[in-house]
Amino acid sequence: MIRTISPNPNRASFGRCSACAVRSLSICGALDQSDLMEFERISRHVQLSPNEALFTAGQIARSVHNVTAGVVRLYKLLPDGRRQIIGFALPGDFLGAAPSDRYSYSADAIDSVSVCRLSRESFTQFIEQRPHFLIRINEIASRELMLAQEQMLLLGRRTAEEKVASFLVGWRERLAHIGDVRQTIALPMSRQDIADYLGLTIETVSRTLTRFEREKMLIIVAGGVRLLDPTRAAAMAAA
Amino acid sequence: MIRTISPNPNRASFGRCSACAVRSLSICGALDQSDLMEFERISRHVQLSPNEALFTAGQIARSVHNVTAGVVRLYKLLPDGRRQIIGFALPGDFLGAAPSDRYSYSADAIDSVSVCRLSRESFTQFIEQRPHFLIRINEIASRELMLAQEQMLLLGRRTAEEKVASFLVGWRERLAHIGDVRQTIALPMSRQDIADYLGLTIETVSRTLTRFEREKMLIIVAGGVRLLDPTRAAAMAAA
DNA sequence: CGATGACTTGAGGGAATTCAACCGTCGTGG
DNA sequence: CCACGACGGTTGAATTCCCTCAAGTCATCG
Numbered sequence: 001m002i003r004t005i006s007p008n009p010n011r012a013s014f015g016r017c018s019a020c021a022v023r024s025l026s027i028c029g030a031l032d033q034s035d036l037m038e039f040e041r042i043s044r045h046v047q048l049s050p051n052e053a054l055f056t057a058g059q060i061a062r063s064v065h066n067v068t069a070g071v072v073r074l075y076k077l078l079p080d081g082r083r084q085i086i087g088f089a090l091p092g093d094f095l096g097a098a099p100s101d102r103y104s105y106s107a108d109a110i111d112s113v114s115v116c117r118l119s120r121e122s123f124t125q126f127i128e129q130r131p132h133f134l135i136r137i138n139e140i141a142s143r144e145l146m147l148a149q150e151q152m153l154l155l156g157r158r159t160a161e162e163k164v165a166s167f168l169v170g171w172r173e174r175l176a177h178i179g180d181v182r183q184t185i186a187l188p189m190s191r192q193d194i195a196d197y198l199g200l201t202i203e204t205v206s207r208t209l210t211r212f213e214r215e216k217m218l219i220i221v222a223g224g225v226r227l228l229d230p231t232r233a234a235a236m237a238a239a
Numbered sequence: 240m241i242r243t244i245s246p247n248p249n250r251a252s253f254g255r256c257s258a259c260a261v262r263s264l265s266i267c268g269a270l271d272q273s274d275l276m277e278f279e280r281i282s283r284h285v286q287l288s289p290n291e292a293l294f295t296a297g298q299i300a301r302s303v304h305n306v307t308a309g310v311v312r313l314y315k316l317l318p319d320g321r322r323q324i325i326g327f328a329l330p331g332d333f334l335g336a337a338p339s340d341r342y343s344y345s346a347d348a349i350d351s352v353s354v355c356r357l358s359r360e361s362f363t364q365f366i367e368q369r370p371h372f373l374i375r376i377n378e379i380a381s382r383e384l385m386l387a388q389e390q391m392l393l394l395g396r397r398t399a400e401e402k403v404a405s406f407l408v409g410w411r412e413r414l415a416h417i418g419d420v421r422q423t424i425a426l427p428m429s430r431q432d433i434a435d436y437l438g439l440t441i442e443t444v445s446r447t448l449t450r451f452e453r454e455k456m457l458i459i460v461a462g463g464v465r466l467l468d469p470t471r472a473a474a475m476a477a478a
Numbered sequence: 479c480g481a482t483g484a485c486t487t488g489a490g491g492g493a494a495t496t497c498a499a500c501c502g503t504c505g506t507g508g
Numbered sequence: 509c510c511a512c513g514a515c516g517g518t519t520g521a522a523t524t525c526c527c528t529c530a531a532g533t534c535a536t537c538g
Contacts, residue, residue, distance in 0.1 A: 076392045079477055084392040098381040105388060131370035134377065141380040142337040148387035149344060153315045153323040155394035156438030160526065191485060199395030201527055206486055222535090238318055399494065430517065440495055445518055 016045060017116075022068055025092030025178060030136035042122040048109040054095070057106045064096035064123045070113030071188045075196065076105050085197040087147070088171075088189065091178055096120075097137055111188045155199045163198040164208040165236035168218070168225065187224040255284060256355075261307055264331030264417060269375035281361040287348040293334070296345045303335035303362045309352030310427050314435065315344050324436040326386070327410075327428065330417055335359075336376055350427045394438045402437040403447040404475035407457070407464065426463040 017040040023029060031039055043066075048054065054065055057076060072089035086105055089095055095107060095115075118126075127133050154166055172185045180186065187194070195202045209225070212218050217233060219226045227233055256279040262268060270278055282305075287293065293304055296315060311328035325344055328334055334346060334354075357365075366372050393405055411424045419425065426433070434441045448464070451457050456472060458465045466472055 076388065078392070078396060082396040084395045086388045086391050097377075098385060099378050100381070100385065104385050131373065134370065134373045138336075138373065138377055138380065139338050141377065141384060142339070145380060145384050145387060146337060146339065146343050148384060148391065149315065149325045151391055152325050152387065152394055153317070155391055156323045156435075157317060157321040196395075202485080203487085203528085204526060207526095210486070441517080442496085442519085443494060446494095449518070 016040065017043070020068060022092040022178065026066055027094045027133075027136060027140060028066070030133055035130065035133075039118075039126065042126065043116040043118045046115050046117045048113040048115070050109055050111055052109045052113075054107040054109065054113075054115065055103050057103050059103050061096060061098075061101060061103045061120060063117045063119055064094070065107075066116040066118075067091050067093045067095070068114045068116060071110040072107050072113055072115075073110050073189065073193060074105050074107050083196045084199070085193060086151075088174075088193075088197070090174055094140060097141055110193070160198075160200055160204050160208055161211075162236055162238060163200060164194075164205060164212070165233050166238075167194060167198055168227065169230075169233050169237040172227065172230075184221055184224045184226045255279065256282070259307060261331040261417070265305055266333045266372075266375060266379060267305070269372055274369065274372075278365065281365065282355040282357045285354050285356045287352040287354070289348055289350055291348045291352075293346040293348065293352075293354065294342050296342050298342050300335060300337075300340060300342045300359060302356045302358055303333070304346075305355040305357075306330050306332045306334070307353045307355060310349040311346050311352055311354075312349050312428065312432060313344050313346050322435045323438070324432060325390075327413075327432075327436070329413055333379060336380055349432070399437075399439055399443050399447055400450075401475055401477065402439060403433075403444060403451070404472050405477075406433060406437055407466065408469075408472050408476040411466065411469075423460055423463045423465045 017023065017028065017036045018033075020026075020028065028036065028039060045068075048070070054072060055061070055063070067089050069091055072093075072095070073085055074087045074089060074095070075083050075085040077083050088110070089107070096103070098104065127137065154163055158166065168185060171187070175181070175186065189197075191202045191205050194200075195205045198205065209218075209220055212233075213220050217227070217229045219228060256262065256267065256275045257272075259265075259267065267275065267278060284307075287309070293311060294300070294302070306328050308330055311332075311334070312324055313326045313328060313334070314322050314324045316322050327349070328346070335342070337343065366376065393402055397405065407424060410426070414420070414425065428436075430441045430444050433439075434444045437444065448457075448459055452459050456466070456468045458467060
């Protein structure tokens, strides 16, 4: 291995791609060793504190991001301040693949977040030279689209109860997918975030969760919930 | 021009790709003459009557489609029958790009619809040999995703009035984009369709439209509406 | 310990839904 | 030719689910 490129795999700044814990989950899973070195050369590691912005809707889209740690809130605002969270990005998720010249939504850190940041130009160049990589990007975009369509169904046609149950079940699955399989479902986002994701108010989310707790479906704990009756939750989430 | 390939541009069955009215709008806009011939060879022209299904959610996805005429309703159902329309496809729109092996939504004709139908295998093969084509697919998927996110904002955070106004303004823009610039906005879909697209009931859509008419924002006519005050409509649609 | 912020809980209100009736158009068949 | 049913759409009244407004609790932190 070339030491000047990858002097220390444990340090965050160098050799990080080959040591990246979420590589297999992410867009980078399609890269071989030499691709990876090039990717590492053109990307930069960035740390963000809670509530810090990655980018804001309307800004010129100079960078693309690959989340490596933490949870990112993606949202759109109406002029009067109403907010719709269109998704939560987890480690392995890729942001900014859209070929638009401006960000169509805002993104900011919910907890402590690490991302790989690349300039759009570098990224565009990179993929143009690697057609197989495009296929991967495409798959990811398609999955994203399917999730968005599922979310439309939820926002347009589900009750508050179904929304909250769906969210918990879906979130648990996503956490499991990145290897977090603890009994307690971690909810790093605020109730307001959940409400804005589900098209509800914070009070409705709160009430629904407490009702679920009264009905022994779950227990509300600090920083999350523990599902006591996953079957019932899944049934509510329906499909 | 080669006569055996394109004996009669007016006939629907042969030489149709080079004569296709919506080619520049569609995914096929990225194809050169020889690509187009191959595309024509592997695609089949299909006519559908109103309410006929193109495909159904859950089915194995054997084909991809390119709409050439008419309007297609794309929707998802909940087990109890609640329906969410996730989009209307117009001439030039491409359906089924997702690399999933099953359709994640259903699609059926609203009015008389024409589509180009390709088997997934042919299509996959076709794009694998044409990386530049992938970029086009990608752009389309991304635009689709942006629309979906915009729709999430609408479904989650807009009032009934804003929803209906947004829909009319957006639909008018889409019609204009495919060259339909008549004063009257054609609405080939039923009120129920509009309601299921906006996450409302048919009654609310009807009431909202009649109120708009009372307030002189538009006139309801057979098969559509005529916008009298586009400025006000756009303001309601906000953004 | 007081202040702050996240969350919960309660009371009341309202936007959209539900339930129900009605209207106009169109195609069909007596 | 028109009675008739079917269908899509409109309108009204009552209801409900969720929102708004308001107060209260709890944990954290200076």
